[in-house]
Amino acid sequence: MPKIVLQPQNLVLEAPKRCNLLAFLQSQGIAVGSACGGKGLCASCKVSVLNGEKNLSRPNDREIELNSRNNLQLKERIACQCKVLGDIEITTSYW
Numbered sequence: 001m002p003k004i005v006l007q008p009q010n011l012v013l014e015a016p017k018r019c020n021l022l023a024f025l026q027s028q029g030i031a032v033g034s035a036c037g038g039k040g041l042c043a044s045c046k047v048s049v050l051n052g053e054k055n056l057s058r059p060n061d062r063e064i065e066l067n068s069r070n071n072l073q074l075k076e077r078i079a080c081q082c083k084v085l086g087d088i089e090i091t092t093s094y095w
């Protein structure tokens with residue numbers, strides 16, 4: 001099972017492979033912004049990937065559109081649009 005490391009708390013979670021990143025974090029009681037309820041409209045669920053960016057699914061069309069509209073940085077991902085494929089380390093500005 002892929003490991004998700006949350007920083008700065010250094011919390012390690014084991015996630016089912018191919019799970020939705022936002023849904024999994026919420027199921028574990030982790031606070032993640034989600035104004036649109038995971039529909040890929042608000043970008044409030046963005047996370048910064050510190051390590052393992054290749055272990056997330058490639059950005060889909062909705063995420064690519066959100067990225068350009070919200071001027072997201074290279075290692076920022078929209079959690080509700082990502083599937084976890086392997087180990088990752090992530091953070092947000094509010095953890």
Ligand code: FES
Pocket residue numbers: 022033034035036037038039040041042043044045046078079080081
């Ligand atoms: S929860 Fe709104 S874009 Fe992910």
